[in-house]
Amino acid sequence: MTSTRTSATSTPEDLFGRAIAARLNAGVHTVPHDISERLRAARMQALAQRKRELTHTVVVDSGGSALLGGRGWWQRALAVVPLLLLTFGLLTIGLTQEERRTAELAEVDAALLTDDLPPAAYTDPGFAQFLKANAAAAHQ
Incomplete structure (x- = not known):
């Protein structure tokens, strides 16, 4: 009997295959x-083919080094850059707007203090x- 165990790393294709198998x-x-014997033999051949594909999965990145699945740490770090x-x-926009507001208020304060009226x-x-x-x- 087969188990229908799923993990967090299951791809949609794996889940679809498990659903069909069930x-x-x-x-x-x-x-x-x-x-049923012919189906069992075909299933064994498919599993053997799948195991061979998984053992030959090697990804070569642009630097020429081989990675066995997943992304390198530097690629994950670069994903944080944006x-x-x-x-x-x-933060820059917020600080700029705060400086503008402060300058406007200072200008109004300076105008009030230098005006002839108290x-x-x-x-x-x-x-x-x-x-x-x-x-x-004045408008009349």
Whole structure:
């Protein structure tokens, strides 16, 4: 009997193959003996072919060194580079905007302090009314 054990490294092809094998094994008792023996022999040949393919799997990277499956540590490290660049860019944008806001506030503060009117005049409700009345009179 075969086990239907799956692991975290199973590929979709492996899972599909296991599902088909389970489906075929479900009706194994209804197949005549000679057919089941031919199927068993074909299964053994397929497994032997699969084992030969797995033992010959060698990937050669651009540097010429052979890797036995998976990616090298430097490739995984390079995969982090876009995330670092994005983080750096967002921090730079945030700091630039904060500097602009600070410069604008400093400019307003400097204008208030160097103006002829005292800063308390801008908070006076009567002064705001006076400015509105003068603005309306200037437009007439």
